[in-house]
Amino acid sequence: MLTETVRDLTREEYELFREMIYAKSGINLGQEKMQLVRARLGKRLRSGEFRSYRAYYEFVQNDSTGRELCHLIDAISTNTTHLFREVQHFEFLADVLKRGTSDRRWHPTRSEVTIWSAGCSSGEEPHSLAMTVHDALQPHPGISWRMLATDISTRMLDRARQGIYELHRLGTVPERFQRRYFRRVQHNRAACAQVTPELQRHITFARFNLMESRFPFTRGFDFIFCRNVMIYFDRQTQEALVHKFAEHLRPAGYLLIGHSESLNAIEHSLTYVRPTIYQRPGNG
Secondary structure, eight states: OOOTTSOOOOHHHHHHHHHHHHHHHOOOOOSSOHHHHHHHHHHHHHHTTOSSHHHHHHHHHHOTTOHHHHHHHHHHOOOOOOTTSSTHHHHHHHHHHHHHHHTTSSSSSOOEEEEEEESOTTTHHHHHHHHHHHHHHTTOTTOEEEEEEEESOHHHHHHHHHTEEEGGGGGGSOHHHHHHHEEEEEETTEEEEEEOHHHHTTEEEEEOOTTOSSOOOSSOEEEEEEOSSGGGSOHHHHHHHHHHHHHTEEEEEEEEEOTTOOSTTSOOSOEEEETTEEEOSSOO
8 A cells, every 4th residue: 555645646647647658658558557557656656755646757757867767667567478478479480490491491592580579578488489499490500590589678678688487487398498498597595497598699688669660670580579569559559560560571571469469450561371470571
């Protein structure tokens, strides 16, 4: 509960936060998330000794460094994930890579595979992708690969860079991957497993806001994974984002979205492959 020194969140203040969060992150809280905002920001208010939500809002608005905005979005964001979540996507990725190498699609005309994990949260998705790609390309040492893993939450990125998971969370990882790609470590006095440097050296973790008007990437991606992120966006934001994703896919590159998401209601230039998987037209 809030202390007596912090005035309760008003509807007007909630609307101010809702508009700010939408403008800065694309997250559409709607009209009914007032209790969530009250709960998520209450601790931050107390730690910063703010007397009201309005005072905190004004502090965020006036923070020229942008750090407090990051704290705000971290607090609001929901980060629920696990290793090899929606496993069919990883099976599809492995199949595409194996077919591509067998028909020499990836070599010698193209010797590098590029992947973007957009909205990578605490690292489960990019690490699952890394295991899948490394395993599929192992018979082809002439083909390199690299991955960009981005998220708006600095807190999640700090966890992702460590690549450390409690042992019970490895239950969704194939056993052969557990043996090959993890090593046992002690973390916070608990027995855990850490992703091997063999995988981590291929991944670049970086903070990136998908609401940027232009993406700064000069080279295209073969695969973009943006799963269970667009469910927080309205239709207009989804359409703009998919358009930018399409621009940054290589010809014949794939966009994979979450199983609770669909592009049916928006206009886009991608070709439907199967549910939640779309492809940019052209020859890779």
